[in-house]
Amino acid sequence: MSSGLPTYYNADAVREVLTWPLVNKAVESALVAIVKEDHKMPSSSFAFQPKRTFTACGKEPGKILLTMPAYVGNYKLKSPRDPGEVEYTVACKLVTSFSGNPRRDLPLPSIQAHVLLFDYQTGQLSAIMEGTDLTTWRTVSASLVATKYLYFRRFGAQAEQERNINVAIVGCGVQGQLHAAAFCAHFRVRQLNLYNRTQAKAQDLAYQLRQKFSTESGTQINVCSSPNEACHDADIICIATYSKEPLINLASLKANQGVHINAVGAGENHFSEVAPDIYQRAKVYVDCYANAEAELVGLPAPITAEVGEIILDGNYPREAEISIFQSMGMASEDACVAQAVRYALSLPQRFPY
């Protein structure tokens, strides 16, 4: 038992060990752990994750502080070097969302976070970890995991390695940029369409991604002048803006074909970016029912399942269905990723995850 000060992990340290295998495993563990024990295929891991709080930071909109506590029990980090011991993690993320930050004279990220990690046996605060990149990575990872189970698995177990897809990114901010790079890195992306309200941002992103993916994997990367243009031929759509108005509707999508949407953004109201006619036609999946109950009031469609339930029971959407992963972000993802980061940083040598 330590009686010293908590260890501080700064952004550079965290960045050094953030890799997709590490984050994806941790996020998948979290998505499964929060599934209720009475599910038909229960998992041995479990989590307690109360509804998070939102504090308005002033009277004008667009500035909020969220507190996100979680306990995740009896799960595995599952890294190649990990001896298979089970983990217990107690954590609380403090995160602000100040949507005007990128437009400040000295721009800052809209989302900034720290994760507090506690000793699960004594309750002592053991670490404070800068959590801004961690938040971006785990959110993108949740979209990757959701896409794997809600889109690819409907076409078979090998589809994520074999199937060519067209991807649309609507909103090329911090989230959109990492979604674009990660989807190209994980899947066979034939065409990547980028839309951003300020087109120069989409052009910058296209320029950077072309250096890597156009030559390596032949991905055709296009900058589009409207969300409709970006999405009309897309199999997968990742939408991550602060828009209070719908940016895409049913007419924006490929007709009568399987489409999967990762609906990531929109701040306080998570579902305003996507029009009700899509929700009414789609199967809607969430990361967590408890958050959905509090944060998706007025969602124009019923919720089909949590992503973790689908991982456990394999009840995938049908091939031609539209699926939506309504991503809210959850504390147990942050807890599991922060724990994995701390574990990776504790190893004498960095290992290739």
Ligand SMILES: NC(=O)C1=CN([C@@H]2O[C@H](COP(=O)(O)OP(=O)(O)OC[C@H]3O[C@@H](n4cnc5c(N)ncnc54)[C@H](O)[C@@H]3O)[C@@H](O)[C@H]2O)C=CC1
């Ligand atoms: N689901 C989750 O777990 C998480 C969700 N988010 C959400 O993702 C969204 C994006 O976050 P970041 O990329 O960090 O923000 P950002 O500020 O870096 O990027 C936002 C992008 O959206 C665009 N945008 C903003 N308002 C718009 C509007 N009215 N119409 C069209 N485009 C608009 C901007 O041009 C910008 O490129 C936010 O809504 C944020 O709350 C962020 C972190 C986690």
Ligand SMILES: O=C(O)C1=NCCCC1
């Ligand atoms: O889960 C998170 O972290 C966030 N979710 C919604 C917007 C702010 C950050």
